[in-house]
Amino acid sequence: MPRPTLFRLRLQELHWDDPYVFSHHYEATARDLGRELNSRAVETSTVPRSTFNRWVSGTWCGTPQRDARLVLERLLGYRCDELFSPAPDGYALQSAKGGSGGHALALVAERWPTSRVFSSMADTADLWELTGRNVFDGTTTAVQVHPATGQGDWISIRPTNGDALRRFLRPARPGLIIGADDHDASGTRLYVIDSATVRSLTATLPDDEMAVKVPRAYELTELTYAIIWSLRQWDAGLLADDHALAEQQAALNTYLTLTRSAASPMARPALTSASVNWMGSNFCARYIRGHLTEGAAPTAFWTREQTGEQASSWLFFRHKVQYVKDMSAPRVFVVPETEVARSGCYERILLFLAVALMERHGVRVAMTAHSELSEVDGFALVPGDRAIVANWARTQSIWDVDTIRQRSYLRSCCDHLKDANDQSVMAGPDAESRLRALADYLRLDWAWLVHHCRELGESGVSGLIQPHCRHLTLAGVDEALRFVGARDPSL
8 A cells, every 4th residue: 555645644634634624724825825926826726625635645646736836835834746745654653653742743844834843763752854045954953742731930841751751862962852732722832942951950850750841931932933943053054064164264364364355155165054154254253353443433334134044143153242242333234025025924033133132232223125225235334434345145155355445435335324224114213113113014013022032031042942053152142032022012
């Protein structure tokens, strides 16, 4: 008997194998996606019952047409060629495992299209795959699911098998424990805690007393998913190249003495995307510092990050967190509406938090939606003296730097800054009013965001997830969370 298709198993996991239930979810996704893509054909896409039956039967050959394919991939989180192929053996076991574990893993994949989960035959470790868009290469992290129950402001995760938990915690690898609370009236709630935290909390406990208390702030929401999704991928990419990055730092000192330089990614083809971005960002920060004469401070910065994936570097790169504290001049972002529309809520939250961290340190931020300014080079401007050009985001090079003193170029920088500030979507006399305006532009619920940032800021991120790479820190994201959490949530 042939293995069932991934499409069929996904529907069984989600309890959507009834054609009426499936149609409800499919058409809702089609409407949202069609409006996002400005496509009437996608927005009105439907699936006749006869077509649904052929898809589910597993006897149908081929893949759906373009509009249906787009909707199915958004709805189910897999490519169509994967959905209508036999399901991987490991995935098929997810349903067989049953209980809260399989259901919890299915919920993760259902809620976030940049997540896929794979159950293993063993009772120790499943895999949570995180995929990126433009910066991240993707990674997997070990995960284990256990039942959870609420106890006031805390959640108690009590493993059904203490020995299995110990075997999960023993290997020297990044991992996460998920607590699944099936008792909430609104549905299953998931809570996440880093395996290193669990290891320290349970080290002296007997197997039958290995309950772990988790703050309610560690619930898996768009906010906590954003942090896990970005930090875990930065961490994995940088750790993969730790030795190579350390060896190349001395060679970079030569480039720092040059007025102009650029480095092609082909010169270091073995590096991960995370490492290339870290190297470019680190070099640009050092170059700007090194090419400022004594007493000459920039009056403004032009920043090229447009997505939460790119901007999350401000929250986690150790050198960038320090850079924000040291360089308090105003800063401009260019984020077109098309980029907002194609970003998930969790990624927009990362961009919001990066801006909040800057505002926390007295950096007044302006953001323009005008896409014609997207290709302006990143720069630090010292009016009447120089523009220090430093690009690493959205470039063909690891870095591209120059120091320009031509008056015509300095005037154009001033003009770009004026246009961006005049057209800023973040109008307001103070940080809170600007952040409120930014939340509105990024389609984020202000009250929800303030509430959850406050909770997570009070608990701290270190229990939720911990970086392992020395180039990363949680100080920036903790500061941003506490700063947003201190705002007034009322509208």
